Amino acid sequence: MSTVESRPTAPARPPAGADAEGAPLKPPKAFDRPRFLKFFMGVFFLFLFVPIALVVLFSFNSSRSLQDFQGFSTRWYQTFFETESLRDSLVASLQIALVTMVIATILGTMLAYGLVRARTRVSSSLNVLMLLPLVTPEIVAGASALLLFTQVKLDLSLTTIILAHITFSISYVTVVVRARLVALSREVEEASMDLGATRWQTFRLVTLPALWPAVLAAGLLVFALSFDDFVLSFFTTGESPQPLPVRIWAEIRFGVRPTINAIGTFMLVISVVSIGLALLLPRLFGKRESGLKVLLGREGA
Amino acid sequence: MNENRFASAFLVPGAVWMLLLFVAPLVFILALSFGYTDDLGEAIYSTRLDNYERLVDPAYVPVLLRSVGFALAAVVICLLIGYPVAYYIAIFGGRWKNVLIALVVLPFFVNYLIRTYAWIALLGDDGMVNGVLDTSVRFLNTPYAVIGGLVYGFLAFMILPIYAALDRMDPSLIEAGKDLYGGPWQTFRHVTLPHTMQGVLAGSLLVFLPAVGDFVAASLLGGPEEVMVGNLIQQQFQASDNWPFGAALTVATMAFLLIFMLFYLRSAAREAREATA
Amino acid sequence: MSGDTVRAHSAEPSASAIRFERVIKRFGELAAVDDLNLEIRKGEFFSLLGPSGCGKTTTLRMVAGFDQPSQGHIYLDGEAVETVPPYKRNVNTVFQSYALFEHLNIEDNVAFGLKRRKVPSDEIRSRVAEALELVELHGRGKARPRELSGGQKQRVALARALVNRPSVLLLDEPLGALDLKLRKQMQVELKGIQREVGITFLYVTHDQEEALAMSDRIAIMERGVVKQCSSPEEVYEHPSGPFVAGFIGVSNLLNGVVQNGGVKLASGATCVADVPSDCPPGSEVHLSVRPEKIWLDELEEGMVALDGTVVERVYVGTTTQVIVELAPGMRVTALEQNVARARSDDRWQIGDRVRLGWHREHARVLR
Numbered sequence: 001m002s003t004v005e006s007r008p009t010a011p012a013r014p015p016a017g018a019d020a021e022g023a024p025l026k027p028p029k030a031f032d033r034p035r036f037l038k039f040f041m042g043v044f045f046l047f048l049f050v051p052i053a054l055v056v057l058f059s060f061n062s063s064r065s066l067q068d069f070q071g072f073s074t075r076w077y078q079t080f081f082e083t084e085s086l087r088d089s090l091v092a093s094l095q096i097a098l099v100t101m102v103i104a105t106i107l108g109t110m111l112a113y114g115l116v117r118a119r120t121r122v123s124s125s126l127n128v129l130m131l132l133p134l135v136t137p138e139i140v141a142g143a144s145a146l147l148l149f150t151q152v153k154l155d156l157s158l159t160t161i162i163l164a165h166i167t168f169s170i171s172y173v174t175v176v177v178r179a180r181l182v183a184l185s186r187e188v189e190e191a192s193m194d195l196g197a198t199r200w201q202t203f204r205l206v207t208l209p210a211l212w213p214a215v216l217a218a219g220l221l222v223f224a225l226s227f228d229d230f231v232l233s234f235f236t237t238g239e240s241p242q243p244l245p246v247r248i249w250a251e252i253r254f255g256v257r258p259t260i261n262a263i264g265t266f267m268l269v270i271s272v273v274s275i276g277l278a279l280l281l282p283r284l285f286g287k288r289e290s291g292l293k294v295l296l297g298r299e300g301a
Numbered sequence: 302m303n304e305n306r307f308a309s310a311f312l313v314p315g316a317v318w319m320l321l322l323f324v325a326p327l328v329f330i331l332a333l334s335f336g337y338t339d340d341l342g343e344a345i346y347s348t349r350l351d352n353y354e355r356l357v358d359p360a361y362v363p364v365l366l367r368s369v370g371f372a373l374a375a376v377v378i379c380l381l382i383g384y385p386v387a388y389y390i391a392i393f394g395g396r397w398k399n400v401l402i403a404l405v406v407l408p409f410f411v412n413y414l415i416r417t418y419a420w421i422a423l424l425g426d427d428g429m430v431n432g433v434l435d436t437s438v439r440f441l442n443t444p445y446a447v448i449g450g451l452v453y454g455f456l457a458f459m460i461l462p463i464y465a466a467l468d469r470m471d472p473s474l475i476e477a478g479k480d481l482y483g484g485p486w487q488t489f490r491h492v493t494l495p496h497t498m499q500g501v502l503a504g505s506l507l508v509f510l511p512a513v514g515d516f517v518a519a520s521l522l523g524g525p526e527e528v529m530v531g532n533l534i535q536q537q538f539q540a541s542d543n544w545p546f547g548a549a550l551t552v553a554t555m556a557f558l559l560i561f562m563l564f565y566l567r568s569a570a571r572e573a574r575e576a577t578a
Numbered sequence: 579m580s581g582d583t584v585r586a587h588s589a590e591p592s593a594s595a596i597r598f599e600r601v602i603k604r605f606g607e608l609a610a611v612d613d614l615n616l617e618i619r620k621g622e623f624f625s626l627l628g629p630s631g632c633g634k635t636t637t638l639r640m641v642a643g644f645d646q647p648s649q650g651h652i653y654l655d656g657e658a659v660e661t662v663p664p665y666k667r668n669v670n671t672v673f674q675s676y677a678l679f680e681h682l683n684i685e686d687n688v689a690f691g692l693k694r695r696k697v698p699s700d701e702i703r704s705r706v707a708e709a710l711e712l713v714e715l716h717g718r719g720k721a722r723p724r725e726l727s728g729g730q731k732q733r734v735a736l737a738r739a740l741v742n743r744p745s746v747l748l749l750d751e752p753l754g755a756l757d758l759k760l761r762k763q764m765q766v767e768l769k770g771i772q773r774e775v776g777i778t779f780l781y782v783t784h785d786q787e788e789a790l791a792m793s794d795r796i797a798i799m800e801r802g803v804v805k806q807c808s809s810p811e812e813v814y815e816h817p818s819g820p821f822v823a824g825f826i827g828v829s830n831l832l833n834g835v836v837q838n839g840g841v842k843l844a845s846g847a848t849c850v851a852d853v854p855s856d857c858p859p860g861s862e863v864h865l866s867v868r869p870e871k872i873w874l875d876e877l878e879e880g881m882v883a884l885d886g887t888v889v890e891r892v893y894v895g896t897t898t899q900v901i902v903e904l905a906p907g908m909r910v911t912a913l914e915q916n917v918a919r920a921r922s923d924d925r926w927q928i929g930d931r932v933r934l935g936w937h938r939e940h941a942r943v944l945r
Contacts, residue, residue, distance in 0.1 A: 037389045044386055045404065051419035051453070052408050054429060058422070066422050067432025111315030118308035126312060135562055136555070137514035139531050143538055143551045144326035151329055167322040170315060190644050191677035193664040195691035195742065199307045209681040228412050230517070235538065238527055248414050252421070252521060261422075264415035271410040303663065 011268040022190070056268070059261035066258075085264070088241040092158055096233075096243055100165040106220040108173025109211065113203070115174070116181045133171045141168055142235030150237065157238040164236045165226045172225065173218040180214035181207075213281075220278035224271050228261035321377030334548035341388050344544040352549030361533070365553075370528040371444065371519075372512035375451035376459075379508050380501065382452070384461035387500075388493075391467035392475075402464060409457040417450050417521050450518035458507035466500025467493075499572050501529075510558055530554055589709045594653070594747050594899050595620045595778035596641060601650035603636050603802075610636045614650070618746075618780060618795075623772050625781045625789040626670045628799035629825070634782045637799075641780060642671045645945035655745055665694070670822060671748040674755060676731040678723040684710070684734055691742040709741035712771060728761045740861070752820035753788065765791055786826050790814065799820050820944050823866040823886035828873075831944075832865040841865050845905030849882045853943050864944045869913040871940040872926075874900060874932055881935035886910065888926045900926055902934055910934065 051227070058066060062073035080086050115127055145164040146156075154160060184207070192202040208215075230245040237246050244267065251260055334353070336346045388432060390401045409415070423429045424440035431437055440446055470493070478492030479485065494501075516531030523529075530550060537547025587697050596618040603611040611633040618624045626634035638646045640652060643664030659667055670691065679687050684882060688709055692702045710716050732752055739747055747840035752768075752837050753761045769792045783789050789796050790810040796819075797807040806818040817823035820831055834841040836859050840850040849865065856861055877883055886902035889909065893916075900912045912934055926932060 034382075034389075034393055037385060037393070040385055040388050044572065046380065048405070048408050048456075051423055052411055054422055055411070055415060055419045065432075066425075066427060067429055094428060103472065107315045107318055110311040112416055114310075114312030115316070118305055118312060120305070120309055120312070122316075124315055129324070130315070133323060135320075135510065135558075137510060137558060139514040139516065139534055139625065140330075142553050143534060143547060144330045145322075146538060147329045147544070147548070148322070148326035163322060167318065170318065174315070185675060185677065186675045188312075189678040190642075190664070191671065191673060191705075192679075192690070193644075194669075194671045195738070196644055196665045196694035197690075198663075198665055199304065201694065206679060212681075221380050224410075230412070230414055245412055245414055248412070248418075249517075252418050260415070260418060263410060265419065267415065268411045270857050271412075272407075275410060 089247040092241040093244040100226040104169035112177035138231035169222040176218040224274040336545040379459040387464040437565040446522040459504035462503040466497040625793040627789040632799040633802040637902040670744040709737040872912040877935040883935040
């Protein structure tokens with residue numbers, strides 16, 4: 001931008017010091033010039049998309065090779081859908097995601113309402129408790145869930161996966177819904193009671209309709225997260241059926257297989273569609289704000 | 302108060318669920334970490350410190366150090382790549398800002414396993430790169446592959462907070478900085494970087510936390526020399542069936558990460574206080 | 579307090595729409611409302627007036643049922659309601675933020691209260707139409723709140739409350755968010771509607787002009803206590819104390835000491851004044867005179883007169899404020915109308931010596 005106009009600065013001063021992580025600082029002046037940055041961005045996007053493009057592309061490869069694209073074919077998708085165990089895994093993943101979505105949304109929304117509208121001595125502790133799963137490393141989550149189920153003599157199955165998924169999804173719902181709820185003025189709820197609606201009716205007829213975009217967006221987010229989850233599922237899964245990511249893990253251990261490309265592409269489509277819906281649906285319901293803003297909790301246009 | 306009672310009732314289901322399915326398991330893990338495995342392979346609760354002593358065994362210390370090292374390397378690389386990307390989009394993105402950020406985020410909708418697998422497809426002995434270049438370079442089963450896998454897995458978590466911080470910054474500050482400091486480099490050092498430090502810290506934490514406990518990257522992209530604590534934990538609970546030791550590893554990992562989290566929270570709170578002062 | 583004493587306070591208990599009996603509301607250590615005793619008559623347009631924090635909104639919320647008094651009783655139509663939840667009280671509220679239901683259209687907003695009471699649907703339809711006519715929003719029933727302007731939203735809020743035919747309508751600074759012109763227009767409309775419908779209005783505001791314009795009676799509150807409760811004229815012409823005198827309209831408050839039949843001002847000058855019996859000689863008082871009651875130079879016989887220097891002139895269109903300094907630190911604002919024949923800024927320049935005066939009965943001695 002204005003690099004050409006800059007006054008002659010003392011050039012001898014090297015960038016001393018380091019940033020927070022102790023890393024060497026960025027390369028010199030050329031860094032800021034858009035031309036260099038543009039090139040950097042190009043390389044970056046290449047680095048980012050090439051692996052995925054590869055997976056998608058080769059999912060349609062007619063041969064097993066990962067080096068030559070020998071023709072367009074959907075055989076790997078056929079293999080995917082025709083293999084019973086893979087089909088079962090897909091169905092299992094969808095079932096888990098669906099149930100998790102419903103229950104986590106209900107529990108998370110209720111929790112959000114309680115945290116915002118109730119004043120209790122345990123409110124702040126509950127708030128911290130609710131946030132903890134978000135910062136708990138997945139491996140800790142998985143190991144502890146496994147231990148719990150073993151202790152209570154609950155056999156590992158789809159149910160245990162669902163229980164674990166719900167536990168770690170509630171926080172997402174609460175955070176998203178709470179941001180929306182805080183923006184909702186109390187006076188609207190008071191007006192409702194003033195006009196003769198009981199507290200329960202107010203919640204049903206006034207609060208929930210206003211919260212709806214946030215609840216929906218959170219639910220779809222939970223769906224996508226659950227469908228994609230690996231570590232938690234890995235620790236809490238039974239023998240069969242296993243959710244798709246767990247099956248993928250098993251397949252990958254055997255080496256590179258073309259079917260995985262097909263599965264990966266398919267899962268990508270599902271995730272993109274879910275998140276896409278999460279961003280678009282609130283808009284379709286007549287709200288002016290984009291789903292992204294709802295998810296991030298920002299009010300207004 | 303009537304209103305309070307009504308709203309408080311809403312807290313109950315979620316709170317009970319969290320206590321039973323989140324807190325209780327962690328308590329179990331903590332308790333088990335002081336236990337041992339008997340001759341029959343059963344995990345017994347006890348009050349022994351054996352598992353913790355094992356942590357400092359020369360066999361395991363390298364694993365712990367390596368995990369931290371790989372994670373740190375991943376953070377640094379993510380920062381070196383992520384900051385410029387965030388900077389470009391925030392400052393030079395213009396109307397394309399949202400599209401660019403969406404493009405950055407899009408790949409991360411692909412399942413983590415698949416994304417890592419893609420690198421196997423690319424860098425494997427029979428992979429694309431070796432095919433195109435007609436060589437047989439050993440890319441995988443190296444620490445670089447693992448770190449690369451971690452970077453590729455969590456890069457978005459670094460970019461987004463930094464982008465948010467840059468986007469929130471008043472552009473006139475940069476202009477003023479250019480006037481004051483002359484060179485763009487000085488401006489960056491004295492104006493831009495301090496203002497986005499919270500974003501940098503957040504991004505670093507969001508990469509560091511999952512990277513330390515990760516076992517997918519090391520498993521798929523690394524060899525026996527690249528075992529991380531995540532792999533170790535996974536082995537204890539599945540292959541080796543030594544749950545008490547696994548529990549101790551888990552507790553140690555969690556405690557280690559909690560320190561960083563607290564440090565970050567304290568810094569974020571201080572920043573919030575200064576912003577309103 | 580027994581029932582007999584209660585009856586002794588009012589000849590017909592049922593003539594009061596709202597009655598406060600020793601009501602106290604505490605938030606922690608602070609008493610937002612402190613020993614409130616008020617009676618609001620049926621069909622009255624009653625205003626609670628005061629600066630922010632004086633307790634007027636808290637009082638309103640207690641009548642609505644959103645807050646409960648810490649002590650004391652509130653009677654609606656003769657019945658104690660402290661423990662009755664808002665949805666069971668026969669009062670409705672108009673909020674400053676309108677509080678409309680954004681997910682419902684105008685008709686459904688207005689019909690909300692009626693539906694909760696299970697009123698038959700054809701009756702709902704006709705009453706809603708009636709209410710919308712009343713607030714001049716006929717035909718906009720299908721619109722959504724976000725399509726309306728501030729003034730229109732306020733009317734919807736009003737219609738939504740009135741359609742339920744409450745015994746009392748509570749209004750919490752309903753015109754606060756509107757611009758000046760619209761506010762003045764709505765004030766006239768609201769007063770008209772109240773007269774037409776005949777419902778008791780309890781109106782909260784911090785705008786004293788608004789209260790004076792609309793109310794049958796005003797209660798002025800400061801820090802949780804009612805300082806004066808009477809008609810607008812009473813409150814303006816005969817303020818009970820310095821706070822009221824200073825809050826209602828503009829007033830000059832001159833410090834002084836009572837001295838045989840008058841007040842000796844801090845500047846040294848003495849004024850003849852009507853000293854009330856509870857102010858013995860030597861007591862410190864304020865002499866309160868309204869600016870429009872002060873004459874400049876062309877004084878009449880028998881007026882109280884003081885000399886001073888013009889230090890400022892402020893032209894505000896219809897009038898000119900002339901600020902005269904009687905002594906260092908003691909200033910008086912006089913108001914001269916800018917009538918065609920005489921323009922004040924021609925007459926008094928800054929620095930001019932001037933003689934100002936007022937009729938004795940226009941000054942109040944306040945403690």
